[in-house]
Amino acid sequence: MSFLRLLARNRLALAGLVVMGIVVLLALITPLLPLAEPNVTSTGDRFQRPFTEGALLGTDHLGRDLLSRLLHGTRLSLAVGVAAAVIAATLGAAVGIIAGFYGGRTDNIIMRGVDMLMAFPYILLALAIVAALGPGLLNALIAVAAVNIPFFARNIRGVTVGIATKEFVDAARLSGMGDIRIIATEVLPNVIPVIVIAMSTTVGWMILETAGLSFLGLGSQPPVADLGSMLGEARSALITNPHTSIVPGAMILVIVMAINLLGDGVRDALDPRLKSGALNRPMPTTLVDREGPVPAPQTGGALLSIDGLKTEFHLKNRHYKAVGGVTLSVRPGECLGIIGESGSGKSVTALSVMGLVASPPGVITGGAVHFEGQDLVGAPYANLRRMRGDRVAYIFQDPLATLHPLYSVGDQLIEAVQSHHPTSRPEARAHAIDLLKSVRIPNAESRIDSYPHEMSGGMRQRVGIAMALANDPDVIIADEPTTALDVTVQAQILSLLEDLRRDRGLAIVFITHDFGVVAQLCDRVAVMYAGRIVEAGPTDAILTAPSHPYTSRLMACVPELGAGRRELAAIPGLPPVVDRLPDGCAFADRCHKVQAACRRGEIDLVDNGPDRTVRCIDPEPVREAAQ
Amino acid sequence: MAGYILKRLVSAIPVLLGISVIVFLIMAMIPGDPATAILGSYATPENVEKLNRDLGLDKPLVQRYFIWLGNMLQGDFGRSFSLNRPVIDEVLERFNGTLILAGTSFVICSFLGVAAGVISAARQYGAADKAITFVVLLGISIPSFFLGMMMILIFAVNLQWFPVSGMWPIYGDRDIAALISHLTLPALALATVATGVIARLSRSAMLEVLRQDFIRTARAKGVHERGVIWRHALRAAMVSIIPVLGIQAGFVLSGAVYIEIVFQWPGVGRMLVDAILTRDILLVQGGVVFVAACYVMFNIAVDVAQSLLDPRIKT
Numbered sequence: 001m002s003f004l005r006l007l008a009r010n011r012l013a014l015a016g017l018v019v020m021g022i023v024v025l026l027a028l029i030t031p032l033l034p035l036a037e038p039n040v041t042s043t044g045d046r047f048q049r050p051f052t053e054g055a056l057l058g059t060d061h062l063g064r065d066l067l068s069r070l071l072h073g074t075r076l077s078l079a080v081g082v083a084a085a086v087i088a089a090t091l092g093a094a095v096g097i098i099a100g101f102y103g104g105r106t107d108n109i110i111m112r113g114v115d116m117l118m119a120f121p122y123i124l125l126a127l128a129i130v131a132a133l134g135p136g137l138l139n140a141l142i143a144v145a146a147v148n149i150p151f152f153a154r155n156i157r158g159v160t161v162g163i164a165t166k167e168f169v170d171a172a173r174l175s176g177m178g179d180i181r182i183i184a185t186e187v188l189p190n191v192i193p194v195i196v197i198a199m200s201t202t203v204g205w206m207i208l209e210t211a212g213l214s215f216l217g218l219g220s221q222p223p224v225a226d227l228g229s230m231l232g233e234a235r236s237a238l239i240t241n242p243h244t245s246i247v248p249g250a251m252i253l254v255i256v257m258a259i260n261l262l263g264d265g266v267r268d269a270l271d272p273r274l275k276s277g278a279l280n281r282p283m284p285t286t287l288v289d290r291e292g293p294v295p296a297p298q299t300g301g302a303l304l305s306i307d308g309l310k311t312e313f314h315l316k317n318r319h320y321k322a323v324g325g326v327t328l329s330v331r332p333g334e335c336l337g338i339i340g341e342s343g344s345g346k347s348v349t350a351l352s353v354m355g356l357v358a359s360p361p362g363v364i365t366g367g368a369v370h371f372e373g374q375d376l377v378g379a380p381y382a383n384l385r386r387m388r389g390d391r392v393a394y395i396f397q398d399p400l401a402t403l404h405p406l407y408s409v410g411d412q413l414i415e416a417v418q419s420h421h422p423t424s425r426p427e428a429r430a431h432a433i434d435l436l437k438s439v440r441i442p443n444a445e446s447r448i449d450s451y452p453h454e455m456s457g458g459m460r461q462r463v464g465i466a467m468a469l470a471n472d473p474d475v476i477i478a479d480e481p482t483t484a485l486d487v488t489v490q491a492q493i494l495s496l497l498e499d500l501r502r503d504r505g506l507a508i509v510f511i512t513h514d515f516g517v518v519a520q521l522c523d524r525v526a527v528m529y530a531g532r533i534v535e536a537g538p539t540d541a542i543l544t545a546p547s548h549p550y551t552s553r554l555m556a557c558v559p560e561l562g563a564g565r566r567e568l569a570a571i572p573g574l575p576p577v578v579d580r581l582p583d584g585c586a587f588a589d590r591c592h593k594v595q596a597a598c599r600r601g602e603i604d605l606v607d608n609g610p611d612r613t614v615r616c617i618d619p620e621p622v623r624e625a626a627q
Numbered sequence: 628m629a630g631y632i633l634k635r636l637v638s639a640i641p642v643l644l645g646i647s648v649i650v651f652l653i654m655a656m657i658p659g660d661p662a663t664a665i666l667g668s669y670a671t672p673e674n675v676e677k678l679n680r681d682l683g684l685d686k687p688l689v690q691r692y693f694i695w696l697g698n699m700l701q702g703d704f705g706r707s708f709s710l711n712r713p714v715i716d717e718v719l720e721r722f723n724g725t726l727i728l729a730g731t732s733f734v735i736c737s738f739l740g741v742a743a744g745v746i747s748a749a750r751q752y753g754a755a756d757k758a759i760t761f762v763v764l765l766g767i768s769i770p771s772f773f774l775g776m777m778m779i780l781i782f783a784v785n786l787q788w789f790p791v792s793g794m795w796p797i798y799g800d801r802d803i804a805a806l807i808s809h810l811t812l813p814a815l816a817l818a819t820v821a822t823g824v825i826a827r828l829s830r831s832a833m834l835e836v837l838r839q840d841f842i843r844t845a846r847a848k849g850v851h852e853r854g855v856i857w858r859h860a861l862r863a864a865m866v867s868i869i870p871v872l873g874i875q876a877g878f879v880l881s882g883a884v885y886i887e888i889v890f891q892w893p894g895v896g897r898m899l900v901d902a903i904l905t906r907d908i909l910l911v912q913g914g915v916v917f918v919a920a921c922y923v924m925f926n927i928a929v930d931v932a933q934s935l936l937d938p939r940i941k942t
Binding site: 112113115116117119120121122123124125127128129130131132133134135204208211212215216217218228231235238239242245246249252253256257260261280281282284351354356358381385386387388389390393394396398401402403404405406407408415416419420451453464467470471 | 642645646648649650653654656657748749751764765767768769770772773776777779780784791833834837838839840841842843844845846847848849850851852854855859862863866877878880881882884885888889899900902903904906908911912915918919922923926936937938939
């Protein structure tokens with residue numbers, strides 16, 4: 001019953017439910033209430049104002065009690081609207097189930113017909129039907145129900161097609177059940193919830209439509225009146241006696257609004273994406289909620305330094321500590337590798353630098369990011385934006401998703417340039433062509449007008465790199481730029497990055513889970529596990545003699561070409577969930593050298609040989625890097 | 628592109644034929660015979676029979692359909708008995724009024740709806756978002772005919788900012804200023820519901836797009852947030868907004884009926900309601916087929932717009 005609880009938590013939906021309940025209750029007990037006869041005219045009492053003696057809401061142009069007519073009209077409008085919804089849902093579902101269940105030719109013919117009906121402007125079709133049948137409330141009901149059948153038919157057909165191909169339907173068929181029994185026992189129970197939801201969202205609409213036809217004089221005929229015809233009759237006295245119009249009009253508004261609120265609540269309660277907060281839009285920069293002092297920048301000529309950075313994801317009551325205090329730095333012209341399993345926090349660390357972690361749910365809760373000594377965490381958006389792409393640029397994984405699908409690559413490159421440097425379009429375009437050439441894209445002059453979907457994965461990634469280079473940045477943060485590519489293209493991209501670094505003196509932060517890539521490109525490497533650095537140092541030293549057990553186990557997972565048959569040692573267990581990190585070492589549960597002290601309190605990152613650090617109380621002995 | 632438009636036009640032919648069949652069948656359902664309806668219940672049987680023959684109603688259904696279709700293709704929609712003039716003349720004259728009203732409303736609801744949706748999404752859960760969401764809820768819940776009446780009461784009668792009804796002043800020049808002042812209230816009343824629907828859909832389409840990776844790329848490039856929202860996100864969201872604009876155009880076009888009645892606007896909708904009440908079947912038939920055909924054509928234009936916007940659609 002979590003559905004009901006979700007619905008109840010939605011205060012607006014609850015309000016809608018309450019209002020609707022009151023209206024329905026009033027409509028049900030109307031005949032029992034001590035009201036004046038709704039259709040008895042009394043010309044002497046015409047157009048009495050509301051709150052006069054004996055007529056709480058006044059009287060209409062024939063002296064009939066408005067309150068009584070309102071309640072009787074509401075009763076009629078609700079009944080007709082609900083009846084239309086039920087008829088449309090039943091017939092539409094029947095058509096949809098037949099089309100979806102039998103498929104093939106039957107489906108084709110039925111759905112063509114449905115498409116034809118949907119090609120009509122909606123109210124026009126209802127008018128045509130009323131024209132044929134003649135004015136009258138029953139005919140209006142038929143018309144409104146009829147024009148809504150296609151809507152239900154199409155929805156239900158879609159659901160039925162999904163069900164008709166499921167294994168349990170095949171099983172029923174094999175067990176010798178007839179089509180009608182299969183539809184009744186297997187398909188229908190699965191379709192009914194969809195029908196009910198579709199009805200709950202359209203019943204307000206149908207009440208509105210029947211009221212509309214009555215308003216035009218094509219629905220209920222005098223002296224009986226639903227809300228629409230009350231409004232229609234009152235129209236001629238709109239200016240002299242507006243209350244006769246306002247009373248029924250406001251009632252329609254209240255009913256339809258209550259139904260809409262309720263319908264939205266039902267839909268939201270059933271949409272799992274809302275529960276997970278996945279429909280939150282990320283803000284221009286990551287939220288910052290720093291506790292504790294801001295660390296000072298590291299010394300030693302670092303261009304970009306990350307100091308004690310903590311980034312969390314706040315979802316409902318849970319706090320996922322994606323980055324739990326990471327300290328890193330990169331010098332000009334240096335390449336720093338960050339390596340770790342998926343979910344170790346390496347990407348989040350990288351995105352935190354320029355405040356690009358999606359927020360909500362991301363929050364930077366501590367630490368600092370210094371670029372040339374200036375703290376970027378919590379810097380004003382304007383400052384951050386000026387630096388993004390200009391001083392610190394990103395290259396992302398999977399350029400099909402990261403390039404805009406509807407702009408040509410040229411437009412996207414030109415925009416990157418013009419965001420930071422006021423350049424004329426021809427100039428920017430020439431620059432964009434140069435950029436494409438510099439990342440070795442053949443026929444740059446013609447490729448510049450291509451769209452991302454017209455290029456291969458490798459070409460797209462080159463465009464991504466060209467875009468990062470557009471403003472000659474000081475630092476490039478490459479977040480698994482080669483992961484989606486095949487090996488030969490990967491090698492080309494890596495050598496391209498290596499050349500660019502040498503030629504332009506770029507600092508590169510390279511995020512990967514591939515030791516081969518680290519060995520080829522990086523001067524230094526930091527190994528991350530569960531949001532923290534467990535080991536860092538010069539690439540050669542760490543690759544030849546890893547000192548954290550995690551690093552060595554991770555390296556043992558890498559298959560070697562030509563190394564003969566060797567058992568690949570997968571690490572047993574899974575990384576810990578970062579909202580409930582254990583005390584002490586996060587790797588303890590998976591470590592073959594675990595001891596009691598590992599689980600007792602914080603373990604610091606300590607110096608471990610020249611320019612090396614490790615977070616372990618019993619590291620592997622460090623041998624000399626040179627063998 | 629020309630080939631694509633041609634292809635879409637050709638594919639519209641069966642839809643148009645289907646529409647004509649549906650309208651024809653609905654009209655054929657009419658109980659009793661139209662001649663009696665036209666001549667009234669005091670007509671002599673001879674006269675009824677003669678009129679039936681003149682109208683071709685003594686022929687079989689299928690034959691009647693093809694005669695009707697053939698005449699329509701030659702621009703002959705029959706003759707309205709209540710107005711005593713060719714249906715097509717009346718429809719064209721009235722459609723002009725509907726087009727001005729519905730066209731204006733469509734422009735209003737497209738721009739206002741998309742803008743409201745974008746702002747709402749960009750400021751999700753902020754004050755602007757909440758205010759827009761509330762107004763939108765009100766907008767999609769209020770019957771347009773009631774809204775129109777209240778607008779007349781407030782802005783035309785009490786404040787006297789706009790005329791109460793009609794398309795042109797009874798005395799005075801029929802210039803553009805007069806048209807605008809007459810058009811403002813009905814166009815707004817007609818646009819309200821569609822604006823709400825479009826705003827809702829635009830908001831959710833924008834929220835969907837804003838989570839995509841290419842938005843992060845745009846931000847990482849240093850594109851200003853205004854550009855991220857209005858250039859990157861909206862362009863991508865338009866792909867799912869445009870079909871809804873097409874659907875809403877149908878609602879605006881046919882919803883004009885109510886507004887034309889409330890504001891005494893000389894349009895097809897009011898003509899249809901009058902024709903239904905006088906049982907002028909040929910006029911109803913002709914009016915419905917004509918407006919539906921125009922809507923089909925409009926939807927082709929929507930498809931073409933979509934293909935221009937999205938280079939991934941093969942044209």
